[in-house]
Amino acid sequence: MIAADQLLRFRSWFLLLLIVTLLKLHGAHLQAQEPTGSTSGITKRIPWTTSKIKGTPDPALPYETERAFSNLKFNQPLAIATAPGQKRFFVAERKGKIFSFPFEDQSVSQADLFFDLKERVRDLNEIYGITFHPQFEKQPFVYICYVLKPGLPAGTRVSRFKVLDTNPPRCDPDSEEILIEWLSGGHNGGCLRFGPDGYLYISTGDGGPASPPDIHNAGQDVSNLLSCVLRIDVDHPGKELPYSIPSDNPFVNQPGARPEIWAFGFRNPWKMCFHPENGDLWVGDVGWELWELVFRVEKGGNYGWSIREGRQPVKPELKPGPTPILPPTVEHSHREARSITGGYFYQSPRLKALKDTYIYGDYSTGKLWGLRYADKRINWHQELANSTLKVTAFALDDAGEVYIVDIEGGAFHRLVPIKESDHNPEFPTLLSQTGLFESTETHQVAPGVIPYSINAPAWADHATAERFVALPADSSIDVVKKSIWNFPKDSVLMKTISLETERGNSESSRRLETQLLHFNGARWLGYSYRWNEDQTDAKLVSREGDNLKLEVSSEVNPKEQVSYDWHIPSRAECAVCHTPFQNHLSVLSFEAAQLNRNQKYGAVIDNQLRALVQAKVLPESVWNEAKASKTPTLVNPYNTSAALNSRARSYLHANCRHCHRSNGGGGSTIELGASFDRTEMKAVGVKPTQGTFGIADARVISPGDPFRSVLLYRMSKLGKGRMPYSGSSLVDVKATQLIGEWIERLPSSSDDSSFTVLRLRNHQRNLLADAVQIEDQDFVGQKLQEILGTTSGALLLLDALERMPMSDQMKDQIVQLGAKDKSPLISDLFERFLPEDQRVKRLGLKIDPVVLLSVPGDAREGKKLFFEMSGLQCRNCHRVHQYGKELGPDLTQIGKKLSQAELLENIIQPSKKIDEKYYTHVVETRSGKVYTGLLVKKDETGITLKDSKNELQQIPQNEIESVVVQKKSIMPEQLFRDLTAEQAAHLLAYLESLK
Structure with a gap:
């Protein structure tokens, strides 16, 4: 007989054992795990002293920056101006003080206080712009744009002050005259420039935060002053305003429009200038998620925000403004720029090679570019320097010298021919030369290079990775905030990728x-x-990246070997995930949530965070946070014993959040990091902004309905639009099952699904149930075809293949019907089930022009393809002699104009060289219908387009919801993707023969 107290102790012991076991299964025990054995996992860190990785292996850029006015330093300079006849720079600091100094003296050691605006305007938050009257000697006025606290209807203002006749000059603080005001917010614009016409030009932002985009929907709304460049006459007051409106402003007679507007559709136009000779206005516009933009601004121009950000749709449902959207003059991907700053045209004789070059830069990356523009096009465009400056402004002196202003260091800089370069001709070209390995052959790392592992590895087409960290001797990582880790200079993170x-x-x-x-x-x-x-x-590998051709096990039949391409990323592709926007965001997996786990160190098992702290890689605060359960811990998404929600959120964190986060570069405004709750994700129950793929009433994540969730569809397909975008080309089947189940179990509300969608889904499920039970193959085929009639139905069948009991014959029938469906929205979901020998050997997305041009072609076969091939439809857009249609250019003599290589380039990149008359127009109606084509006519009655079928589409004005102009050919971007190499060679041979 067991005594009661013994039974109680036994039960307590058993419960404790059970709890510990469960915690181990779920990974939660890792936060308090002490090492097994007498010592920590890493008892002593051996210094790593053999790094050969210095500088960069790539050739140097032509210029670097050097300090100018080296004895001067300012506190967050935001705007710089000159006053005619003064030979001085006036520097406006962010928080209210304005200083001046003579720009002809490089040794000047002290700046003079011109004005302390904060003393006059106690509520001042920031100064954004400053300029002086062009007739300053006769009219000694300074114009200042400053901001009060955000969210005030009149919180951003431009005021005029009188300048006193003193030496050095001083501003009269009591002379303020407020000229114009608008809503204050995160994006205020605030640049002030007098044009060659004597009028004052003012830039304004959309008045909103960085995200979500354009919260006031101001970009296309000309009834207010936001998102514009304004143009006013400050010399002639109006009857009710301290300024007047120039009679030739574009919207003077536009009902409901603010007559001050010169151009609109900007997000946050940050610095503008006029060309010193022809008077063209140039504006740098800070982009949102994908593009940074530079515009040569035209009278009445519409620059797209927030219908578009460059070429990227943002809010296509918005009603466009009164003029067509114009393309950017220059657009920079967020691979190389994150916050553009407009500059000036270089005129100084000091650097003759830069004469008449527009110089501009990027706040986040420090890159500086130059361009030259003539005959309505860019004739030259080049990256000039790759600096470490936080470029917030440029300055221009009387000689045309352009200075770069760094807000962080508070100093002026200028370009000089490069003397010392990061380019290192001895950069290790072999891994064995890097100092990271004792033996590359055995993959034995050097002393001081520490292995580490993570909780949730990203999907990489079945590949695995070994990870290492190496810090210079006597250094450690500094934790600034909980999620911001600062690494010492010359730190290295390393990952070796292997594949069975x-x-x-x-x-x-x-x-x-x-x-x-x-x-x-x-x-x-x-x-x-x-x-x-x-x-x-x-x-x-070179900066362009590389590709490996492998023979691997087939996913359909593991006993079969198939050809597989492994892509090694270019340097630019590395920066897509390891963003330069903020350095702590560049390091993706070396974070507490990933590192908080057990790691084996010889005979000792220790918590990895604790071991890294013991080794002085990380400070003790990281381990203390983990022990106090303040550090979230990811789990392995494929560990079925862990909680479903933890697994799903860990998968999205590891595979998606590097793009889908603020400043991550993803085109949608969702947050997929594991620390965000359901509302903060901005994805659950939210309509997609980047396409619905034919899914009725689509959501990014539709709680309770995975088949209405664009996120699951993108993960489940092959081809265009597939996710994860980077690092893989195969569907992660286990992950699609995981995410599908997770979405299905998310609690839904009555608003999450329409009655029509629910009825259709139940109907499709009933059809599937009937098909599984009936032996009549013709009847089953009809039922399956009906389900495949919608994208959601195809997802339902895909799910059934993986989870529903059915015969092999039934599975084969579903795969064959799905894979052969005429719609790629459907067939892309089922292609992965086909054996390799049943798949067409298409060219795909990575076309090697040299290889393709070496394939012999038959012009007679190419002619058949041109006129007869279904899906290619060249004849529907181009005329050859009297045959075909005249949507695009006539190709009758194209072989005279272009070589075969040039023809191929134009087909692969149809928008690289495109005449303006062939820009694509996209019109969306209020009923949701979308028309795409070339603009034939636009007037007050509506728009007429010629579509890809060469048919005229007339859309009445009262039905138009939005119009988007794309600097993009109507010819498909990837026309050759689905052709074989032989078919493409035939077509090129035919086009070359047209002489």
Whole structure:
């Protein structure tokens, strides 16, 4: 007989054991796990002292920056101006003080206080702009744009002050005259410039925060002053205003429009200038998620925000403004720029090669570019320097010298021919030369290079990774805030990627590449080394990246070997994920949520965070946060014993959040980091902004209905629009099952699904149930075809293949019907089930022009393709002699004008060289219908387009919801993607024969 107290102790012990076991299964025990054994996992960190990674392997840019006026430093300078006849720079600091100094004296050691605006305007938040009257000697006025607190209807204002006749000059603080005001917010614009016509031009932002985009929908609304460049006459007051409106302003007679507007559709126009000779207005506009923009601004121009951000749709449902959307003059991807700053035209004789060059830069990356423009096009465009400056403004002196202003250092800089370069001709071209390995052949890292592992690895087409961190001797990572870790200069993170060519056979594993992230003290730079066939060493890949051709197990039949391309990313692709916007965001997996787990160190098992703290890689505060359960912990998404929600959120965190987060570069405003709750994700129950893929009443994540969720559709398909976008090309089947189940279990409300959608879904489920039970194959085929009639139905069938009991014959029938469906929205979901020999060997997205041009072609076969091939439809857009239609250019003599290589370039990149008359117009009606084509006519009655079928589409004005102009050919971007190499060669041979 067991005594009661013994039974109680036994039960308590059993419950404790059960709890510990469950915690181990779910990974939660890791936050308080002490090492097994007498010591920590890493008892002593051996210094790493053999790094050879210095500088960059790439050739240097032509210029670098040097300090100007080296004895002067300002506190967050935001705007710089000159006053005619004064030979001085006037520097407006962000918080209210304005100083001046003579710009002809490089040794000047002190700036003079011109004005302390904060003393006069106690509620002042920031100064944004400053300029002086062009007739300053006769009219000694300074114009200042400053901002009060955000959210005030009149919180951004432009005021005029009188300048006193003193030496050095001073501003009269009591002379303020408020000229114009508008709503204050995160984006205020605030740049002031007098044009060659004597009028004052003022830039304004959309008055909103960085995200969500354009909260006031101001970009296309000309009834207010937001998102514009304004033009006013400050010399002639109006009857009710302290300024008048120039009679030739474009919207003077537009009902409901503010007559001050000169151009509109900007997000946050940050600095503008006029060309010193022809008077063209140039504006740098800070982009949102994908593009940074530079505009040569025209009278009445519409620059797209927030219908578009460059070429990227943002709010296509918005009603456009009164004029057509114009394309940007220059657009920079967020791979190289994150916050553009407009500049000036260089006129100084000091750097003759830059004469008449528009110089501008980027606040976040420090990159500086130059361009020259003539005959309505850019004739020259080049990156000039890659600085570490936070470029918030440029300054221009009387000689035409352009200075770069750094807000962080508070100093002026200028371009000089490069003397010392980051380019290192001795940069290690072999992995064995980097100092990271004791032996590359055995993959034995050097002393001081520490291995680490993570909780939730990203999907990489069945590949696995070994990870390492190396810090310089006597250094450690500094934690500024809980989620911001600052690494010491010359830190390296390393990842070696391997793949089993025979799935499940570890002996078939081979190393493909080793990726390095090197912190040069200012930013993280990515490099890849490709392993040789002998697996003894790896060679540095060029900046353009590389591709490996492998023979691996087929996903359909693991016993079959199929050809597979492994893509090694370019340097620019590295920066897509490892964004330079903020350095702590560049390091993706080396974070507490990933590192908080057990790691084996020889005979000792220790919590990895604790071991890294013991080794002085991380400070003790990181481990203390973890022990106090203040650090969220990710789990392995494929660990079925962990909680469903934790698994799903960990998967999205590891695979998606590097793009889908603020400033991550993703085109949608969702947040997929694991720390965000359901509302903060901005994805659950939210309509997609980047396309619905034919899904009725689509949502990014539709709680309770995975088949209405664009996120699941993108994960489940192959081809265009597939996610995850980076690092993989195969569907992660286990992950689609995980995310589908997670979405299905998300609590839904009555607003989450329409009655029509629910009725259709129930009907499709009933059809599927009937099809599974009935033996009549013709009847089953009809039922399946009906389900495949919608994208959601196809997702339902895809789910049934994986989860519903059915015969092999039934599965084969579903796959064959789905894979052969005429709509790629459907067939893309089922292509992965087909054996490799049943798939068409298409060219795909990565077309090697040299290889393709070496394939012999038959012009007679090409002619058949041109006129007869279904899906290619060249004849529907182009005329050859008297045959075909005249939507695009006549190709009758195209072989005289272009070589075969030039023809191929135009087909692969149809929008690279495009006549303005062939710009694509996209019109969306209030009923949701979308028309795409070339503009034939636009007037007050509506718009007429010629579509891809060469048919005229007339859309009445009262039905038009939005109009988007794309600097893009109506010819498909990837016309050759679905052709074989032989078909493409035939078509090129025919086009070349047209002489």
